[in-house]
Amino acid sequence: MGLLTLVEDRPTPKQVYNWRVWVCASIASFASCMIGYDSAFIGTTLSLPSFTKEFKFAELTAPKLALVQANIVSVYQAGAFFGALFAYVFNHFIGRKKSLLVFALLFTLGAGLTLGATGARGLGLIYAGRVLGGVGVGGASMCTPIYISEIAPPAVRGRLVGIYELGWQIGGLVGFWINYGLSEHHPSNHSQWLIPFAVQLIPAGLLAIGSLWIRESPRWLLSKGRRQEALKNLCWIRNLGAQDLYIIEEVSFIDAALESQRSSIGLGFWKPFKAVGHSKKILWRFTLGGLLFMWQNGSGINAINYYSPTVFKSIGIRGTNTGFFTTGLYGVVKTFFTFIWLLFLIDNFGRRKLLMIGGLGGSVCMWIIGAYIYRSNPAAHASDPNAKLSSGGIAAVFFFYLWTTFYTPTWNGTPWVLNAEIFDANTRSLGQASASANNWFWNFIISRFTPQMFNTMGRSGCGVYFFFASMMIISFAFVYFLVPETKGVPLEAMDRLYEVKPVRKAHSIVMTEVRAEEESFRQDAEGAGLTVEKMGAASHVENVETV
Helix, strand or coil: CCCCCCCCCCCCCHHHCCHHHHHHHHHHCHHHHHHHHHHHHHHHHCCCHHHHHHCCHHHCCHHHHHHHHHHHHHHHHHHHHHHHHHHHHHHHHHHHHHHHHHHHHHHHHHHHHHCCCECCCECHHHHHHHHHHHHHHHHHHHHHHHHHHHHCCHHHHHHHHHHHHHHHHHHHHHHHHHHHHHHHHCCCCHHHHHHHHHCCHHHHHHHHHHCCCCCCCHHHHHHCCCHHHHHHHHHHHHCCCCCCHHHHHHHHHHHHHHHHHHHHCCCCCCHHHHHHHHCHHHHHHHHHHHHHHHHHHHCCHHHHHHCHHHHHHHHCCCCHHHHHHHHHHHHHHHHHHHHHHHHHHCCCCCHHHHHHHHHHHHHHHHHHHHHHHHHHCHHHHCCCCCCCCCHHHHHHHHHHHHHHHHHHHHHHCHHHHHHHHCCCCCCHHHHHHHHHHHHHHHHHHHHHHHHHHHHHCCHHHHHHHHHHHHHHHHHHHHHHHHCCCCCCCCHHHHHHHCCCCCHHHHHHHHHHHHHHHHHHHHHHHHHHCCCCHHHCCHHHHCCCCCC
């Protein structure tokens, strides 16, 4: 089996893997471009001489400066936390497509507000704009993975949800390099720091325009009783006719899942909350999804993303442009390995193996970097204009980039893929809202306290690296004992996956059962001449055709 071989849950027509599903996923993933760009540009923008001069950062004490920087960064995550929760309401009542449009417009408004900030007006508009922009990206971060997972064929679901992560890295790549380019080629004035804030409007505008074109999730439409529209959209996305056996089979699985939901908890807005409160199994899945993001943020990724100049300074790198260049190179490495993850790893190696490899390898790198910083204490030489990076410092930079190669194709996007898969139809929207809110909560914790951590945790901040190393090694054990493999498992079979013990054997057992059930279904369907009409949809499909 080759690295690009598709592992299918059932015989699948080639038409299913068509450009439409990939384009819909790509358009929805402009949401992650917004997130990735912000996580990359904000740290270096706060270090631009033009920005620090206009807002008089030099007049602030070190603790006050750390507080101001932390507030500028973290109010965005605070807004995103609430945006992820609000998104559950929008997703339930108006669907995935319209929700993406709403949150794209909110982000656009927030980004526009930041452009009105000046030294005379102070930071108020930047705070307000970042809170509102955070609400927009928080909502979009909930909508996008669930939308993609619902339209994706199981064999490429990991890659399609992975486009969300790829968008994050492309946005980040632009964000990491933009301030290096501006510091090199643009005068140090008001417009120098205003440009990176304005660039946020580009992915937001593309998402807003694109959301008018993409098709609504057939699963959501079926849950609302809009059967004709759901079948039309499904046929368009799959590029198949309404009477194709693959369509008949997929509709039957969705119908069965919805019927199970109706008979168990119901389809109302508050029903999923009731299910979480009454079922320890469902509550565990919510807890698992949230903890995945705790371990992800505990790796140190967002401390590096948001405060990359501070991180590289702690290793001993001096100079604004040198720090920006090193940060940009970090973005290149991340983007390259995200492509590797998307094309070769996520749907072949699976989720569990990637997370365990990343946790173990990344931990070793962080221990080595922390040990170097403890021994050399680069902060003690920060005021020496002639200080140069030692051979040990060069080795530390090497291990930093090695950490990036371990982290990026493992923990960077895989938690998003898992959280887009693990919830059943009963609780999927609420589950994704919970997962996204958890991501932004832990993101907020890290972004809010990273400056203070570097000021107080050991010599030159070495304790920060030891903390992240400890979190990554613990995450290895967490995944091994508690996280089942979801690669290729149909969304409708996730309940069964989480019932099988031990966790490490659950995937093989469930996939054997799924293939046996689907083979039986196909034999019965072909023998009985089953059609969509015989499934009770005759009055709804006569006008359905593949566009």
